[in-house]
Amino acid sequence: MKLKKLEVFSKEELELIHSSSIQLLEDIGIKVDSEKVKKLLINNGAILNKENPDFIKIPEEIITESLKLVPKSFKLFGPDGNFNFEVNLESTIFATIGTPVKIYDPENKKQVRKSLLKDTINQIRIVDSLKNIVCSHVDVWPNDIQYTAIHGHCIYQWAKNTRKPYGLGCYGRVASKDMMVLTSIIVGGEEELKKKPRLVGFFNPTSPLHLPKIMTNGFEIFAKYNQPTIIAPEALAGSSAPVTLSGLLTQTNAEILASIVLSQSFNPGAPVFFGTVSHVMDMLSGNSALGSAETGLITAGIAQLARYYRVPSRGPGAVTDSKCFDIQNGIERYQTLLLAAQAGINYITCAGTYEATLVESLELLVIDDELVEMINRILEGIVIDEDSIGLDIIKKVATSQTPGMTFLSEKHTRKYMKRDLFIPIHKLFDRHRRTTWKKLGGKDILEIAREKVVQMLNSHKGYELSPAIETELLTRIKEIEKRDLNYYMEKEGIKTGKTSLPGLNLDMEKR
Amino acid sequence: MSLEEKMRELIMEWEEEQLKELCRSKLDIGEITAPELLQVIGKIMREIGDMFENEEIFLPELVGSADTVKAVIDEVIDPIIRASGEEKKTLGKVVIGTVEGDVHSIGKDLVASFLFSNGFEIYNLGVEVPAEEFIKKAEEVNADVIGLSSLLTMSMDFQKQVIDILKQKGLREKYKVIVGGAPTTEEWAKEIGADGWADDAIEAVELIKELISK
Numbered sequence: 001m002k003l004k005k006l007e008v009f010s011k012e013e014l015e016l017i018h019s020s021s022i023q024l025l026e027d028i029g030i031k032v033d034s035e036k037v038k039k040l041l042i043n044n045g046a047i048l049n050k051e052n053p054d055f056i057k058i059p060e061e062i063i064t065e066s067l068k069l070v071p072k073s074f075k076l077f078g079p080d081g082n083f084n085f086e087v088n089l090e091s092t093i094f095a096t097i098g099t100p101v102k103i104y105d106p107e108n109k110k111q112v113r114k115s116l117l118k119d120t121i122n123q124i125r126i127v128d129s130l131k132n133i134v135c136s137h138v139d140v141w142p143n144d145i146q147y148t149a150i151h152g153h154c155i156y157q158w159a160k161n162t163r164k165p166y167g168l169g170c171y172g173r174v175a176s177k178d179m180m181v182l183t184s185i186i187v188g189g190e191e192e193l194k195k196k197p198r199l200v201g202f203f204n205p206t207s208p209l210h211l212p213k214i215m216t217n218g219f220e221i222f223a224k225y226n227q228p229t230i231i232a233p234e235a236l237a238g239s240s241a242p243v244t245l246s247g248l249l250t251q252t253n254a255e256i257l258a259s260i261v262l263s264q265s266f267n268p269g270a271p272v273f274f275g276t277v278s279h280v281m282d283m284l285s286g287n288s289a290l291g292s293a294e295t296g297l298i299t300a301g302i303a304q305l306a307r308y309y310r311v312p313s314r315g316p317g318a319v320t321d322s323k324c325f326d327i328q329n330g331i332e333r334y335q336t337l338l339l340a341a342q343a344g345i346n347y348i349t350c351a352g353t354y355e356a357t358l359v360e361s362l363e364l365l366v367i368d369d370e371l372v373e374m375i376n377r378i379l380e381g382i383v384i385d386e387d388s389i390g391l392d393i394i395k396k397v398a399t400s401q402t403p404g405m406t407f408l409s410e411k412h413t414r415k416y417m418k419r420d421l422f423i424p425i426h427k428l429f430d431r432h433r434r435t436t437w438k439k440l441g442g443k444d445i446l447e448i449a450r451e452k453v454v455q456m457l458n459s460h461k462g463y464e465l466s467p468a469i470e471t472e473l474l475t476r477i478k479e480i481e482k483r484d485l486n487y488y489m490e491k492e493g494i495k496t497g498k499t500s501l502p503g504l505n506l507d508m509e510k511r
Numbered sequence: 512m513s514l515e516e517k518m519r520e521l522i523m524e525w526e527e528e529q530l531k532e533l534c535r536s537k538l539d540i541g542e543i544t545a546p547e548l549l550q551v552i553g554k555i556m557r558e559i560g561d562m563f564e565n566e567e568i569f570l571p572e573l574v575g576s577a578d579t580v581k582a583v584i585d586e587v588i589d590p591i592i593r594a595s596g597e598e599k600k601t602l603g604k605v606v607i608g609t610v611e612g613d614v615h616s617i618g619k620d621l622v623a624s625f626l627f628s629n630g631f632e633i634y635n636l637g638v639e640v641p642a643e644e645f646i647k648k649a650e651e652v653n654a655d656v657i658g659l660s661s662l663l664t665m666s667m668d669f670q671k672q673v674i675d676i677l678k679q680k681g682l683r684e685k686y687k688v689i690v691g692g693a694p695t696t697e698e699w700a701k702e703i704g705a706d707g708w709a710d711d712a713i714e715a716v717e718l719i720k721e722l723i724s725k
Binding site (some may be wrong): 402403404405406408409410411413414417418427432433434435436439 | 525566569570571572574575577578609614615616617619620637638639709710711713714
């Protein structure tokens, strides 16, 4: 049978988390910055918290009604509308994550450098070349591109370099609208985009219990365009959530449920992921510990809650806090990946990253592709039936008169070899004898992965866009480039410095 | 589909009986001679060996193909060649087995299959083979190489015993003796006076080719 899903709650425990989350939403509610969003929620039955008017209370009935509207499965398509995959309550899909701002420098194993547009392109091309990693997410930040136009350039490069879908953060109404307009140009219209979604949105509530304006502005656009959006609080146990994992899960569950209500208020039936990137704070240093064992437990909790609500889930895997390619990197990435997969997370992100997803390595992307292949094998479990057991074949070989007879040349072996044994796709894990290994260059996994990356990049030449689409995209991007940050802030209705806009206080040299 | 293509398909599908039938029928009508058939099989097996070396196919696929071909050569082709009184052309004859006190066969069988697919004539004596048996067979078939396998540190000494007996009988110079198996090393091979040592099947083929060409 297939592997049973890992569970961290009993039925009673799960219901206690659920009822506690509901209590939070009914007693105090969730903090909402946007007046427009407040009105929308109140119109749909939510209640203004009179003692604390920044908060909107959400009664259980509205949550239940919203959950009924959420799709249990949806598809995501590549730019040309051919490549696609379905996310559903049973899927185990693997993708990347849009956070790295630096990239591994293959010239020097322990060094990183600021990532550039050429790295963004290479990363998209590598993902396009892999078997198991099916979506890129503006993974490598193009530090050489004007900050306010990065989304435009990235969508343009996505269309030119992959057949797989793309993910972007819902940072504001203006940028999100740009994303929809540009993608519509690429795919042949808004209706096509709505019918066959191409983009994954990232919507991050701020813990504890806060839906910031810049994010809800963008979330509205993604929901209205029917693009599946990941609702993913990033709470840290002990700092932005209670130190107890049960407390963190209760709080983030409330954040996700409130966000689901909002998504269905924007557009009933809008596809969303029940997500998490929550983890713990390392109490020795005050840093976040993304590669920790607790990440796996929290992720498993979210997977179980998502199944309870019947919403496709998203969680992190292949995450590590390591700064190099050491054993910590290997242990943490595999531990988080395996736990997320065993827990039944439907969409697992973060392939190709290290240093808590701040750094990208194309080599790790290839390694993660192989790890996913292994994990898929593990999830298949052990098939048991009469023919598989092969009683006759055991008797035959055991009683053979030929001394040293083995199962190697039995047809039973050949029949089931490729089903029962893990077949590597990139052959990164060395199993040669030492002499052969030495003769082949005595390479470690990183060196072999590097060679695969070079091969893939050499054979990927990108894709052609029609001249008309190319011209239209470039014209739009030019327009986007003319805007400065103040333009965006004004349009988003963000005038005070209270709400942080990523990049506002960036000192690029220090990154 | 050409004869070669048809044979390749049957070999890779391990269709021993069908392959025998095909070879017999072609020989009967005189479409091909036994030595020519051997050449075609040799070519196919080298291709299969290369595929294994390049990690395009898996070990059971190599071993199963080699077993299929061996049955056809032993039962269909060899009797005809022997009857004609001609000498079969191969890269060389290798007597191979696991030494006394050791029942491990997989590594040795892999070496045998891989040598066979590379065009050597193989006499696989199996496991727990007494020293005298290796020598008797080598003398009988006029072998070029004796290959001694051992997976146990306890049985390694029997590799030395074969070499010692060869020396006593004044036959040491007649054969190239190679040793292998997980606990063995190049140093061990030198210590017991073997001609060579290989760490795996691919190395073994190269080692034997090199020894024979000397």
